[in-house]
Amino acid sequence: MSAVDFGRRVLVLRRRRIAVRLERRSVLVCTALAVAAAGLAVLALMTGSYQLSAGQVVSALTGGETGLVHDIVVEWRLPRVVAALVFGAALGVSGAVFQSLLRNPLADPGLIGFSQGSYTGALVVILVVNGSYLQLVGGALLGGMATAVAVYLLAYRRGVQGFRLIVVGIGVSATLESLNIWLILKAELEQAMAAAAWGAGSLNGVSWNQVVLGGSCIAVLLLLAGMSSRPMRQLELGDDAAASQGVRVSPARLGLIVVGVALTATVTAASGPIAFISLVAPQIGRRLARTGGITLAPAAFVGALLCLAADYVAQHVAPTPLPVGMITVMLGGGYLGYLLFTEARRRL
Amino acid sequence: MTALALRRDGPGTVKVPGPRRRLIGLVVALVALLVLLVLSVMIGSTAIAPSVVWDALFRPSADIDQFAIRDYRLPRTVAGLAVGAALGLSGALMQALTRNPLAEPGILGVNAGASFAVTVAVGLLGVRDIGDYMWFAFAGALVVTIMVLALGSTRQGQSPVAMVLAGICIGAVLGGAREALQLTNPEAFDAMRSWNAGSILGRPLEIVWPILPFFAVAIVLAFAVAGPLNAMALGDELAVAQGVRLARTRVLAVIALTLLAGGATAIAGPIAFVGLMVPHVARWIVGPHQRWIFAYSVLLGPILLLASDILGRVVMHPSEVPVGVVTAFVGAPVLIALARRKRASGL
Numbered sequence: 303m304s305a306v307d308f309g310r311r312v313l314v315l316r317r318r319r320i321a322v323r324l325e326r327r328s329v330l331v332c333t334a335l336a337v338a339a340a341g342l343a344v345l346a347l348m349t350g351s352y353q354l355s356a357g358q359v360v361s362a363l364t365g366g367e368t369g370l371v372h373d374i375v376v377e378w379r380l381p382r383v384v385a386a387l388v389f390g391a392a393l394g395v396s397g398a399v400f401q402s403l404l405r406n407p408l409a410d411p412g413l414i415g416f417s418q419g420s421y422t423g424a425l426v427v428i429l430v431v432n433g434s435y436l437q438l439v440g441g442a443l444l445g446g447m448a449t450a451v452a453v454y455l456l457a458y459r460r461g462v463q464g465f466r467l468i469v470v471g472i473g474v475s476a477t478l479e480s481l482n483i484w485l486i487l488k489a490e491l492e493q494a495m496a497a498a499a500w501g502a503g504s505l506n507g508v509s510w511n512q513v514v515l516g517g518s519c520i521a522v523l524l525l526l527a528g529m530s531s532r533p534m535r536q537l538e539l540g541d542d543a544a545a546s547q548g549v550r551v552s553p554a555r556l557g558l559i560v561v562g563v564a565l566t567a568t569v570t571a572a573s574g575p576i577a578f579i580s581l582v583a584p585q586i587g588r589r590l591a592r593t594g595g596i597t598l599a600p601a602a603f604v605g606a607l608l609c610l611a612a613d614y615v616a617q618h619v620a621p622t623p624l625p626v627g628m629i630t631v632m633l634g635g636g637y638l639g640y641l642l643f644t645e646a647r648r649r650l
Numbered sequence: 651m652t653a654l655a656l657r658r659d660g661p662g663t664v665k666v667p668g669p670r671r672r673l674i675g676l677v678v679a680l681v682a683l684l685v686l687l688v689l690s691v692m693i694g695s696t697a698i699a700p701s702v703v704w705d706a707l708f709r710p711s712a713d714i715d716q717f718a719i720r721d722y723r724l725p726r727t728v729a730g731l732a733v734g735a736a737l738g739l740s741g742a743l744m745q746a747l748t749r750n751p752l753a754e755p756g757i758l759g760v761n762a763g764a765s766f767a768v769t770v771a772v773g774l775l776g777v778r779d780i781g782d783y784m785w786f787a788f789a790g791a792l793v794v795t796i797m798v799l800a801l802g803s804t805r806q807g808q809s810p811v812a813m814v815l816a817g818i819c820i821g822a823v824l825g826g827a828r829e830a831l832q833l834t835n836p837e838a839f840d841a842m843r844s845w846n847a848g849s850i851l852g853r854p855l856e857i858v859w860p861i862l863p864f865f866a867v868a869i870v871l872a873f874a875v876a877g878p879l880n881a882m883a884l885g886d887e888l889a890v891a892q893g894v895r896l897a898r899t900r901v902l903a904v905i906a907l908t909l910l911a912g913g914a915t916a917i918a919g920p921i922a923f924v925g926l927m928v929p930h931v932a933r934w935i936v937g938p939h940q941r942w943i944f945a946y947s948v949l950l951g952p953i954l955l956l957a958s959d960i961l962g963r964v965v966m967h968p969s970e971v972p973v974g975v976v977t978a979f980v981g982a983p984v985l986i987a988l989a990r991r992k993r994a995s996g997l
Contacts, residue, residue: 407815458985469989473982476922480978483847484971491840502829578822621833628826637824639801649793 309366309407326630328591328600335603339387346386346614347379357641359607367555377510384517386610386626389569390579392520394587394605395598396529396565399558404468404598410580411566414471414503414559417575418478420567424574425482428497429489438573446570449474450563454556459482500625503576503627505613509600516572524602530558531598538595564587576627579605582634608634672936679949683731686956690727691719693960695968714790722853729850729858730956730973733914733926736865738951740910741925742932742943744870746879747903748814754926755911757814760902761920762821763794766828768845773831773838781857783917788861791912794820799904813904825930848921848974850959861913868913869948875899876941883938921974924954924979930988954981 311326345361350375351591354362361367362375400409411417423445427433433441435456457470482501486494536544541551567574586608587600620629691703698715706716707724737755744753755761767790771777777786798820802813832839859891878899881889886896900959932946958976 305768343792459990464990470986473985473989476978477927479973480847480922483843484975486843487847487972488840491836494843495836495839498829498839499833502833577826581818619831625833626829627831628833631822631829632828635819635826639816639819639823 318572325591325593326606327592328597331587331591332599332603335600335607339603342543342607342610342614343383345611346383347375349614349618350374350379352561361574381510382505382508383610385513385572386613387606388513388517388520389505389573389576390583390606390609391602392565392569393576393579393609394583394601394603395524396562396582397582397605398587398596398598398601399527399534399565400580401563402538402557403555403562405538406468407585408414409468411563412475412580414453414467414563415449415474415478416446416563416566418475420446420570420575421482422449424500425485426496427648429485429493430502442574443567443571447563449478450559460579465592471518478620482647484580485609499625500574502625503574503630504625505573506623506625508572512572516568519568520565523561523568524555527561527565527598530554530561534558535595557582557619574625576609577631578627578634579608579630582637583608586637611613651849657757663709664771665946672942674742674849675935676945676949679946683949683953683956686891686953686960687727687731690730690956691723691958694723694963695970721852725851725853725855725858726959727741727956728855729853729917730959731922731952732858732865733850733918734952735948735953736868736910736914737924737955738928738932738947738949739869739872739905739944740914741927741951742929742947743879743903743907743910744925745929746883746940746943747900747907750814750849751881751930753814755907756920756922756925757821757869759794759798759819760791761915762824762828762910763790763792764788764840764915765846766790766794767827768833769831769838769842772841773835778841784857784972787919791915792908794824794907795904798966799901823880833866839930844972847972848919849972850918850955850968850970851972853917858917861917864909864913868906868909871902872910872944873941874908875902876944879903880938880940883940919974920978921955923977923985924951925983927985928954930985934988961996 313324313326313329315322315324344356344359346352347363348356353488354371354374358367358371367375384474397410400411401407403409407524420442423441423443424438426445427438427441431437431441434507437569453467453471453474456474457467459466486497489497533540533544534548535560536547536549537551537554539547544554566580583605584596584601587602587604588596590604591600593600609626610628612625612633615633616624616626616629655886660757685922691707692698696715696718698719702713703719704717705711706713706719710716710720740755741753744755744758746751764787767782768788771783771786798813798817801816814840832842878889881892881894882896882899890896912919928947928950929943931950932943936942936946937962952975955973958980959973961980962971962973962976965976
């Protein structure tokens with residue numbers, strides 16, 4: 303096979319009509335991340351008020367245990383671990399889509415108002431309607447989606463241009479944020495604290511129902527994201543260049559936005575807004591895989607590992623169990639800072 | 651510096667008003683600010699006759715209405731003036747420094763540092779009085795900004811992008827720690843939720859005076875680096891070729907904007923949007939000339955803040971909406987409308 307040297311080693315898998323091109327380093331990095339995540343998952347399944355050994359966990363997972371050990375591992379701890387992995391991957395990919403789309407390393411779905419909007423929806427349900435958990439989820443989804451649609455429409459003017467989308471998103475987010483602060487200010491202290499705890503993002507009380515439902519939504523969305531990764535890379539070159547390569551710019555962009563927002567929406571519905579993974583995971587993934595632009599797979603694996611690690615820390619390392627969102631903020635922020643710091647050193 | 655006020659021609663023509671129109675605009679802004687200052691003293695939850703207001707300011711007596719004017723509305727107006735000017739100018743500095751039209755002082759970790767320090771003061775040290783935890787806020791803002799500056803530095807100098815990223819990182823870490831502290835400490839949560847809204851109500855003059863010298867120093871610094879910042883807008887290499895010392899300019903600009911944003915946050919709590927929006931409006935009026943942008947920002951900042959504060963007293967009469975909430979509601983539609991215009995502004 304005569305190949306053009308692209309300067310990077312690639313693997314090409316061909317099966318009749320489908321060919322997948324993989325960069326070798328990305329594959330290695332993703333494999334390593336997956337192994338690390340699996341190891342951490344076993345550790346998370348072992349740890350708790352009832353300690354188990356690695357052997358017990360593995361045999362429980364393979365169906366070798368019955369009774370209490372089986373219940374603890376499969377019914378209690380596993381949904382939470384799977385949720386952390388799946389939700390983390392979804393957030394990572396969602397962030398990657400937005401950062402690529404807006405060509406801005408600081409972009410995430412929060413930028414077009416999703417997080418603030420869903421928090422507003424949840425606050426209204428908690429503080430005004432005093433609704434049930436299901437209503438809370440509905441309120442959050444409705445709030446987030448309505449905000450994202452509003453931002454998109456407000457930024458629409460014969461097509462949506464990246465900069466305008468960002469500015470409109472900032473405007474709408476800032477308004478909603480201050481509305482949220484005001485709602486919390488007006489509420490009773492206990493209700494306000496409950497709302498703030500939801501707003502911090504937590505995997506407490508995640509059950510198999512939520513994991514299966516959320517996980518299948520996320521699986522479909524990840525598949526869609528994977529399929530649109532090619533036009534996504536072409537859009538990074540600029541609208542004109544992408545159009546000249548046959549990409550239908552506006553539909554492609556709208557589709558990517560919908561996938562990105564839907565991924566975050568699914569996670570938010572199940573667990574509240576888990577901050578910062580969508581912002582950091584694509585950046586960490588890009589640096590680990592040393593790819594030129596943002597790529598989806600490393601972002602997904604980093605997101606999953608990060609979310610699981612954060613939840614482990616939130617549950618078992620922190621002095622009192624905390625919402626995972628607080629740990630992701632600190633962990634992710636610290637790691638991005640460390641990366642910047644070492645990069646700055648290397649440049650000297 | 652006049653070279654920079656040249657008209658750009660071509661498809662995206664930017665018409666830059668001449669010096670005369672800029673000066674007239676400045677006078678108009680000044681008059682508007684004066685009107686708002688008067689209104690801010692006049693309007694409140696109870697109606698007080700103008701003659702009583704006049705007497706309160708110039709012929710003081712023990713009258714209860716005069717007391718309301720002197721102890722509540724006057725300090726709040728002074729605070730609004732100082733905080734608005736500081737936020738507007740710090741935003742302009744930040745955007746010039748990072749060459750990023752979306753930058754605002756909050757990104758450098760100013761708000762994160764201030765609110766973390768206040769949470770620690772309230773939650774762990776049991777500080778209760780705004781006059782006491784103000785200094786925690788100021789110190790927190792200063793320390794975090796210095797950390798951001800250090801983290802965003804290489805031997806070649808400070809890179810604006812690295813600074814912004816460092817600010818976001820530190821802001822995130824502190825934000826998470828702050829939330830954890832608040833959620834495990836209901837008392838701190840209760841105190842923080844009103845501080846977080848951003849308000850200039852109940853800040854006596856004794857709180858505002860000690861911050862003013864910092865503002866004065868910062869304003870002098872800002873105008874001193876306006877020229878070099880203009881040159882840096884063309885790119886670092888060209889600026890160096892014109893004799894600008896990059897590192898010194900950046901450090902001075904960061905000092906100025908930290909003093910301004912830190913001081914403003916210390917007085918009022920985090921107020922969104924003023925620092926982001928005011929420089930944009932200034933740039934739309936005067937074009938890409940930093941010294942004029944700074945001058946306009948100093949005036950437009952308090953105009954936005956005082957107008958929002960007055961609005962906050964009126965809309966939900968007799969209860970009040972904190973100014974930080976109103977600035978977002980006033981600012982966002984304007985920002986969106988401006989972004990939807992044909993020429994959204996670059997920098």
